[in-house]
Amino acid sequence: MEIRERSFVTAEEVAKLAGVSRSAVSRTFTDGASVSPGTRKKVLQAAETLGYHVNHLARGLSHERSNIICLVVSDVSTPYQAQMIDIVTKKLQSVGKIAMVINTIGSTEEVAAAMRQTVNYRAEAVIVLSGTPSPSLIATCLSNGQRVILINRDDQLSGPTNIVVQNGQAGREAYQLLKRAGCARIAVVSSTAGTPSLMARETAFIAAAREDGRDTQVMRTGPTGYATGAEAARQLFSRTSAPDGIFCITDLLAMGCMDVARDEFGIVVPDELSIIGFDNIEQASWIAYNLTTFSQPLGAIAEHIASLLVAGGSSAAANETVSFHPVPVWRRSVRPRMPRSGE
Amino acid sequence: MEIRERSFVTAEEVAKLAGVSRSAVSRTFTDGASVSPGTRKKVLQAAETLGYHVNHLARGLSHERSNIICLVVSDVSTPYQAQMIDIVTKKLQSVGKIAMVINTIGSTEEVAAAMRQTVNYRAEAVIVLSGTPSPSLIATCLSNGQRVILINRDDQLSGPTNIVVQNGQAGREAYQLLKRAGCARIAVVSSTAGTPSLMARETAFIAAAREDGRDTQVMRTGPTGYATGAEAARQLFSRTSAPDGIFCITDLLAMGCMDVARDEFGIVVPDELSIIGFDNIEQASWIAYNLTTFSQPLGAIAEHIASLLVAGGSSAAANETVSFHPVPVWRRSVRPRMPRSGE
């Protein structure tokens, strides 16, 4: 296997070696094309010895299908996002697509430039996992005839397919869990991010509490992460009426919250404090946390994405919204049902 | 902004609207080409109203530079890998490249198929963050004239650029840290993964201990993750001589280890057990762990990768190995220097 300085093998060279026309080579590597078994074999062998690989750039040039799927992401290092990327990229590969990742960080201009790449490479579809790109940027993709799939966003755009999880339902369920645990002083730890899906969890939780005649303290001290949860706990437990039941709209928030409650205030979980998270990231199952939380059905979501892509861009499916149920994951951060106050 | 069903705007259409030749359009969007300010302006305006975007597929077809960089990754959901992906993708974007991610999971065949994509899309370079693809697959990329950058691997291949961190040095340093903390019964928690960089940490640590006249217990009960660390701790602390100083070759291992030691054996860190990790993942700074560890200079590594890529494929730089120093990060999981045994 000699190392040649100059680039790649072309179909022409393979054809010459195999003693056939270049069309034959092309057809050999095209599904559903008509080649006799004989030439096919000759071509494959020549390709093997030469180290030929079809140039997908050239193929996509005329054939419209680049097979490239753009993943628009932010906070890649976050456990939830990382898991999402992991699952989606695997799934895409298994159906013969390939993922390009666009990391939407930085100024609005940078994000716009990054989003432009999406159409520069004629991506078959754009999957938006990030809240960052503005609706107008997404509209740009749409107006270029690209397929857009929005995950857990809430833009009221016509065109993209929306995939959401029932955040509201989970928020209400979280309240019921805390109520059954006998919690009397309820709080919700949210963030200043203000993503629709995050807001839905928060507001549904608060609404459920209000309907039940209870007030809820709300903390919103920063972005959605461990540090914000920690800060929220510091403020919550410095007050006179510290909560005994907290719903954190994210696992990371819950973990920051728990750590501070335990380490800085000596609070015992779940005896003195029940706490619920959201996302079921891997750390939630760690012994130190053992966090009761809600699991997003990432596998099913990825499956659905794949089915959308292989089905092709039939306009029938466009502009539809599919929603999935987050399922509660029981662990030990919520006190078992307490019949103490004969309520 | 009307939604047109049919695909994308071409340079030809822009040219017609602007009243210039297609070449002028092309030159307008090509750096260093010669266009008069007048035509440039006309072209830009026409492009704007039409929503024109250069087709990078076609551009890369002739120009050899696809601007695509393939990231070969496994265990994407792991904090270390996720952080790496985050930093690298950002850096690539900032120098005008774009990342394709290849998730090397599954059977050898699947991995091979995924790696083939690398050359199918004529990637400018392949960055391997994963231990999975065999050297022969990497050789395939090389023989196709692709640039390959190996991170923390140890394949003895001529051709790729290697980027490594001084794992051995860190391993020795870890031993010194534990020794100074007054640890007497030393253990190292490793994994069955057997990656060169992981092995280097382990063996250097053991060697340093041996040179100092000390024996080391070694645990290798599974892959590199939390569960393996937990299992290792269960075995270590069930024995008659439980360790009082542990070096875990990965932060995740250390966290599993700590949690089990504390929760199942009531051991107090760092009073009764000093523990050191490696990678400095975000969780290491969490209150529950406060883990002393080693930080890989990810920023510098990404910077170096970028510099390699923009410098172009000058053969001078090929087949070189660059190494970075992991720096110790002091936290509270190691007992402060104890002068108790007047050693």
Add this chain to the structure above:
DNA sequence: GGCAAAATTGCACGCGCGTGCAAGGCATCG
């Protein structure tokens, strides 16, 4: 064996773009 139908093959074109080359326009200088 002869003929029609089916399968295979080669040719040529187009996908969208970058760029060398030559022609034309303009300014600068003698």
Add this chain to the structure above:
DNA sequence: CGATGCCTTGCACGCGCGTGCAATTTTGCC
């Protein structure tokens, strides 16, 4: 004013591939 040089522009070609169309070969059938 004329000559010389530079800047700009258009033309045409090639990048590697898929594919319709027509020519050719093979197959199937009587």
